[in-house]
Amino acid sequence: xxxxxxxxxxxxxxxxxxxxxxxxxxxxxxxxxxxxxxxxxxxxxxxxxxxxxxxxxxxxxxxxxxxxxxxxxxxxxxxxxxxxxxxxxxxxxxxxxxxxxxxxxxxxxxxxxxxxxxxxxxxxxxxxxxxxxxxxxxxxxxxxxxxxxxxxxxxxxxxxxxxxxxxxxxxxxxxxxxxxxxxxxxxxxxxxxxxxxxxxxxxxxxxxxxxxxxxxxxxxxxxxxxxxxxxxxxxxxxxxxxxxxxxxxxxxxxxxxxxxxxxxxxxxxxxxxxxxxxxxxxxxxxxxxxxxxxxxxxxxxxxxxxxxxxxxxxxxxxxxxxxxxxxxxxxxxxxxxxxxxxxxxxxxxxxxxxxxxxxxxxxxxxxxxxxxxxxxxxxxxxxxxxxxxxxxxxxxxxxxxxxxxxxxxxxxxxxxxxxxxxxxxxxxxxxxxxxxxxxxxxxxxxxxxxxxxxxxxxxxxxxxxxxxxxxxxxxxxxxxxxxxxxxxxxxxxxxxxxxxxxxxxxxxxxxxxxxxxxxxxxxxxxxxxxxxxxxxxxxxxxxxxxxxxxxxxxxxxxxxxxxxxxxxxxxxxxxxxxxxxxxxxxxxxxxxxxxxxxxxxxxxxxxxxxxxxxxxxxxxxxxxxxxxxxxxxxxxxxxxxxxxxxxxxxxxxxxxxxxxxxxxxxxxxxxxxxxxxxxxxxxxxxxxxx
Numbered sequence: 117x118x119x120x121x122x123x124x125x126x127x128x129x130x131x132x133x134x135x136x137x138x139x140x141x142x143x144x145x146x147x148x149x150x151x152x153x154x155x156x157x158x159x160x161x162x163x164x165x166x167x168x169x170x171x172x173x174x175x176x177x178x179x180x181x182x183x184x185x186x187x188x189x190x191x192x193x194x195x196x197x198x199x200x201x202x203x204x205x206x207x208x209x210x211x212x213x214x215x216x217x218x219x220x221x222x223x224x225x226x227x228x229x230x231x232x233x234x235x236x237x238x239x240x241x242x243x244x245x246x247x248x249x250x251x252x253x254x255x256x257x258x259x260x261x262x263x264x265x266x267x268x269x270x271x272x273x274x275x276x277x278x279x280x281x282x283x284x285x286x287x288x289x290x291x292x293x294x295x296x297x298x299x300x301x302x303x304x305x306x307x308x309x310x311x312x313x314x315x316x317x318x319x320x321x322x323x324x325x326x327x328x329x330x331x332x333x334x335x336x337x338x339x340x341x342x343x344x345x346x347x348x349x350x351x352x353x354x355x356x357x358x359x360x361x362x363x364x365x366x367x368x369x370x371x372x373x374x375x376x377x378x379x380x381x382x383x384x385x386x387x388x389x390x391x392x393x394x395x396x397x398x399x400x401x402x403x404x405x406x407x408x409x410x411x412x413x414x415x416x417x418x419x420x421x422x423x424x425x426x427x428x429x430x431x432x433x434x435x436x437x438x439x440x441x442x443x444x445x446x447x448x449x450x451x452x453x454x455x456x457x458x459x460x461x462x463x464x465x466x467x468x469x470x471x472x473x474x475x476x477x478x479x480x481x482x483x484x485x486x487x488x489x490x491x492x493x494x495x496x497x498x499x500x501x502x503x504x505x506x507x508x509x510x511x512x513x514x515x516x517x518x519x520x521x522x523x524x525x526x527x528x529x530x531x532x533x534x535x536x537x538x539x540x541x542x543x544x545x546x547x548x549x550x551x552x553x554x555x556x557x558x559x560x561x562x563x564x565x566x567x568x569x570x571x572x573x574x575x576x577x578x579x580x581x582x583x584x585x586x587x588x589x590x591x592x593x594x595x596x597x598x599x600x601x602x603x604x605x606x607x608x609x610x611x612x613x614x615x616x617x618x619x620x621x622x623x624x625x626x627x628x629x630x631x632x633x634x635x636x637x638x639x640x641x642x643x644x645x646x647x648x649x650x651x652x653x654x655x656x657x658x659x660x661x662x663x664x665x666x667x668x669x670x671x672x673x674x675x676x677x678x679x680x681x682x683x684x685x686x687x688x689x690x691x692x693x694x695x696x697x698x699x700x701x702x703x704x705x706x707x708x709x710x711x712x713x714x715x716x717x718x719x720x721x722x723x724x725x726x727x728x729x730x731x732x733x734x735x736x737x738x739x740x741x742x743x744x745x746x747x748x749x750x751x752x753x754x755x756x757x758x759x760x761x762x763x764x765x766x767x768x769x770x771x772x773x774x775x776x777x778x779x780x781x782x783x784x785x786x787x788x789x790x791x792x793x794x795x796x797x798x799x800x801x802x803x804x805x806x
Contacts, residue, residue, distance in 0.1 A: 126589035127559050128567060138586040140455045147175050158587050158597060159666060165600045166625065172601050173203065173447065173628065180450050180484075183217055184209045185416035194626070198652050199643060201626035204419040204443050211423055211442050212248065212285035213414040215483050219245040220411070224461070225488045227274045230507055232494025233321055235356045239274055241486060244281075246408050247274075251282035253406040258346055260312055262287030262415055265425065267311040268471060269302055269333065271295050271320040271493045275350045275399065276471050277480055279315045284423060287415035288312075289439075291425040294472030295320040296768050299332040301790035305427045307339050308437045309635055313346045315399075319353035323495045326353045330392070337391040347396040419443035425635060426474055426575045435788065436642060437635035440578045444628035448579040449481035451600060457515055457542060457569065458586045459485055466490040467517035467544065468504060473769045474575045475546065479517070496522055501529045505562075509536055517544030519770045520570075523554045524695060532561040542567045542584070547770055549670040551692040552593035570595045572658065572670050576647065579629045581621065581656065582668045593692075594667035602627055606662045611650075618661045618686065620674055623654040630654070659686040673774070678707045679714045680752055687774060690718070690755075693748035697741065699726040699733075702764045705755065706778040708806065717781065718755035719801075721764055734760075759804075763797035777801050 135141060144155050147164075151171060155161045165172035170191040177188075189206030219226070222241035230236050239247070260266060266283040270276040270292065283290045293305055295317065306314070319328040330349070337344055423442040427435040453459040465482045466489070469475040482489050490511050496504050496518065505526075508516050523545060540563055545554075550570040558568050569584025572595060581604050582595045590596060598604040603625035605613045634642050647654050659674040671686025678685040687705050694700045702721040707714040722730045733741055738758040746754045765773040768791065776786040780801040789795045 124591075126591050127555060128565070128590040130567065130586055130588070135587050138458050139460065140458065140586055143175075143179055143455055146179055147172075150175055150178075158585050162598055162600055166603045169601060169625065176447055176451055176601075177204065180447075180454070181217070182209065182446075183214050188419065192626075198626055198648065198654065199630060199640070201630070202420050203447075203628045207419040207443065208416040209419060209442065210285060210287070210414040210416055211446060212281040212412070214446060215281060215481070216241075216245055216248065216412070217484075218486070222486065224486060226483060226486075227277065227489055227491060228464075228511055229274050229491045229493070230511075231273075231321065231356070231492070232498045232503070233324065235493075237274070241483075244274075244278065244483075245412070247278045248281045248285065249410050249412045250403040250406040250408060251279055252285045252412055253410060254403045255282055255286060255288070255313060256413075257405065258313060260286055260288050262417060262421070264288045264313075265309045265311040266290055266313045266315070267306050267309070268292035268315040269295065269297070269306075269329065270315055270317050270350065270471055271352060272469065272471055272476065272491050273317070273350070273352065273356070273493055274491065276315070277483075277491075279348075280480070285412050285414050287417045287421065289422045289425055291427075291437075292471040292476070293427065294470035294768050295327070295329050296322075296470065296793055297332070297472065298790060299335045301768075302332055303336040303339060304788070304790055305435050305437070306336055308435075309425055310340060311345045313348060315348050315350065317350045317352040321353065321494055323498050328353065334392050337395065344391065344395045346402075347392065348399055348402045349396055350399045417442055420632060422632060424477055424578065426477070426578060427472075428575060435791065436637075436646065438576060439632045439635055440629065441632045444630065444632075445477070445578055446481070446484075448577075448627075448629040449478055450484060452478070452580055452583060453482055454485065455600060456580075456583045456585060457544070458567075459487055459515060461486040463514045463541075464488040464490060464512055464539070465515040465517075466492070466504075466508065466511075466513045468492060468496050468519070468522060470768065474578050475517070477578060497525065501526065501531055502533070505531070505533050505537070508540065509533075512539040513537075514539050515542045515544065516540060517546070519547035520545050520550045520554065521548065521770050523550065523558060526561070527554060527557040527695075528701075530561075534561065534563070537563055540566055542569060544569050544571060544584075546571045546573075546580075548772070549672065549688040549692070550593075551695055553692070553695055555590070555592040570670075572668075573599075574656070576631065576656070577627070577629045581623060581658075582660075582670075588666075591667055594663065594669055596668075597666055598662075598668070604662075604668075606660050615662050615664050618659060618671055621656045621658040621660040622650075623656065624652075659688075678705060678716050678753075680707070680716055685716075685752055687772075689749050690716075690745065690753050691772075693745050693753070694720070696748065697744065699723045699729050704761075704764045704772050704774055704777050706774050706781060708756075708781055715756035716753070717806075718758045719761040719764065719777065720758065721762070722760055730760075761797075761800050763794055763800070765792050765794060765797045765801075767791050768793045780804075781806060 174191045186208040188204040193202045193205050219241035225238050226241040226244045227239045266288050280290045420441045422439045423445050424440045426438045467475050467479040568590050571580045571583035573580035580599050581602050585597045588596045606619040608614050608619045649655050657674050659671040661669040672688035690705050694703050699722050700720050701723050705718045708717045742754050765776045779786045
């Protein structure tokens, strides 16, 4: 067995008060009253949720005050296959109505928006309700109805959330992608689903620079059939006035003229100009005829109707359009936010995300609980490395979330803010495994009395398989527990369930947030190929290890595992070791086929300011670095060859793209370069001759 990094001494234990007053403990008492079952701890609760799924999900349904137009007739209907299971059939409800319940007169802050350049505005729940009403009325006038697609190519600003809630209030389907996507990335996604309306900004800002994006819609508009979708433009680069948004709850305004690409400083050729400009209207003009006092007319939908379309990263083939249902998304998010993250109306929650990552959809559901949601748009380290932590202090954030790389960067920059965040209670991390070193760093440099919750799931399930628990201790390098209602196992190469061994993460029982289907995948061929190598087990593509006490260690994607000498090794283990090497800024490791075996190739980005140490390491053929990796991991992890690369390819959500590097090293062209945030990084790997 490979060396484990588990430490028997927890970094944090919940206090008796925190545990006893948690939402999860309240839920346990509620379930006991309902079913007469006494739970002696989290593991007992999880076992019940798996062995009696109808009881668990029904209890969850009634625990939260869901607004329904018609009750369900059956909690779970199983189909012939795993993926055909449906939940709460017969129920009719509306997603946006549940998010906005009791919001119309609520003056509590719903959205607190801050940008890297200093834009800032607050919207109360009442103001959000009014804004949603204005946009919903406008969408209805444009003929949007249940089943239509409305999409956004937007930064993480309040209007994006408002447009989503307006769309779903009508029973229409929402999809969004990040402003960092280029023209082909946008086209590859939205052309598949043929939207009726597109919300877009005139651009976005990053590291103090303004990036224009309107022109990126032209290839999509040219490719879409007539009638072309309406394009609604929200001014952002040319001035984002938070006060206008604050005042719109009393009146709509049409003082802003219709916007065309040329007026936004975008160069549009004569042949392409009409495809975009003729279908474009400003946000203010779009809602000008709406009446602020109108109540929202929520459309009742079937529980398993589509709600969101999310797209896979596209690093393997074209992006898959993954369709998620209303009830599956709603109950999963409420379960995770309340029971696993202990979110209540008293909290202020933040997650650093773009609108193209499922974490945006996830954190927006916090509005159900009438918590305050802080939005940030821009680079997390601009104008300085402490920017987000300064915002956390100023806005009294209680639940703070970001990708694992964010904490690694803080650690590399030796950022320390002890005793500066008295309100902070929980830190969330996802996107890639949070290393033991990062766990220790957070507790030593940020705050000692907090719950650090590394969480893991994905776009495919718009939620988590494994995540945190306010009743359990936190151990370095480990995710605290399996999610309630999620029958998670780790299986070895023989298909046997194992503990304390690395293997494939699987889920052995259906769960509500499985995709309904993939768009245009009429025979479910793509759906089955994605997750069901074994037709009756969900295979997620993660390489993991479940410890005997229930904690989970993630070891990277199983489809990018290394296989030297026939022994499978997760890339995350190697990356964790490299975090202790000061001159290594970034890295990617791949398996290179060599005869009947595989060797590990390691590509590193180095700190040019440490050139003397790098030169010495190169002259010794990286002997010290290889010895360090061997000591930190195992002899199997030592790369055969190490190269200095100028940059490492990453997806727009910040994940290292081992597949793109592997394709180029093996002289295969990557399937979808548009999914990368830095496609220029591929030139180096394309030029290599091995």
